[in-house]
Amino acid sequence: MTVITIDPELCTNCEICVEICPMSIILPSSEGETPYSPEDAATYCAKCGHCEVFCPEGAISTLFDSTYYQLHDDKFPSIPASEIGKYMVMRRSIRSYKEDPVDKGTIESILDIARYAPSGMNNQSVHWTIVHDTEEVKKIAALSIDWMREVVASEEEHPLKPLMPGLISAYEMGVDPICRAAPHLVIAHAPAEYPTGYTDSIIALSWFELAAQAFEVGTCWAGFLAIAAASYKPIMDELELPQGHVVQYAMMFGYPEHKVRGIPGRDPAKVTWK
Ligand SMILES: Cc1cc2nc3c(=O)[nH]c(=O)nc-3n(C[C@H](O)[C@H](O)[C@H](O)COP(=O)(O)O)c2cc1C
Structure with a gap:
């Protein structure tokens, strides 16, 4: 059974899905058109949903639940480095x-x-x-x-x-x-x-x-x-x-009994640069 479907009407053949699939089960079409995932590759699918969420056209749908709160926008929440x-x-x-x-x-x-x-x-x-x-x-x-x-x-x-x-x-x-x-x-x-x-x-x-x-x-x-x-x-x-x-x-x-009021000291990161 195919678990990944690519809509040829929406696909622009950018092949990002081919590039990012960790299991390499999305293949470029031989005619250079819509990539596809062979049916027999479904067993190797990691169900990570990356093809779906990296597709700029929203052309890919999967048979597994990969969405979070049905979030369909592509805005990555911007949290300043100092805040995170x-x-x-x-x-x-x-x-x-x-x-x-x-x-x-x-x-x-x-x-x-x-x-x-x-x-x-x-x-x-x-x-x-x-x-x-x-x-x-x-x-x-x-x-x-x-x-x-x-x-x-x-x-x-x-x-x-x-x-x-x-x-x-x-x-x-x-x-x-x-x-x-x-x-x-x-x-x-x-x-x-x-x-x-x-x-x-x-x-x-x-x-x-x-x-x-x-x-x-x-x-x-x-x-x-x-x-x-x-x-x-x-x-x-x-x-x-x-x-x-x-x-x-x-x-x-x-629930904590006490409030944290500061940040304790820690060793500097022990790094080796090569
Ligand atoms: C693997 C692991 C096991 C730990 N086990 C305990 C524990 O059994 N009891 C406890 O009071 N704290 C435990 N701690 C908390 C550590 O003591 C604590 O992370 C460390 O002292 C640094 O403090 P912080 O987490 O506030 O930065 C554990 C932490 C880790 C990572």
Whole structure:
């Protein structure tokens, strides 16, 4: 089945589609007219929608949903470099949260942006589990501490082992060092065998956290939880991921308790020019 259709009435044969197709499945016509995509090439289509959105004439339509809010203009939003730079460098890991929940509509709006993160071969391998119920977040934090207790009591070597007694005692004193008492968690998961599942998930979560702050939602990468979830069956069981999926990474989120008032120092970029 053809997934890419090119309207010969609109096509000017500029061949931008031929040039930019990442899978090279749009071919120039032998008569030098309308390019075409052979039917048997459809299985190789990455469904990235680039042919559609780069076509200056709007001559290409695809059989897959590649549009965002049915946006059909070609105006790229102009954000000055200073503004986008400030937006990004002012992002901070949030470790104190208000109890107020983030409503599901807001979370869906954030995910609607994050789903546009790049993914290997446009496989869009990332699946999301949103732990919206705060009691469930607490349960997952408790299970992560259980995992640490087991590691500490065992002979197992683990790079985090030296930190674990401190984290366990903080937890026992009523502090949540795993999920920072955040109301929600976002877990990115993908089939274990996907070659780009981990990288896709990290990129998508990075998009999630950048998009989140436009909704005044704060985030923090949940490294301890992600590491625990990778090997501790009680957490995997609790998350009820689809068969064959693994936790790729996790993030806590909610409304920040405190305002960020400045930008901390960071090392200069470590660059080698060649
Ligand atoms: C992979 C990764 C795992 C992280 N895990 C945790 C974590 O478990 N708990 C936590 O409080 N912060 C965690 N962080 C947040 C880092 O500590 C934080 O990004 C860093 O200190 C820089 O601060 P900033 O994000 O405000 O710039 C993690 C960050 C990354 C990238």
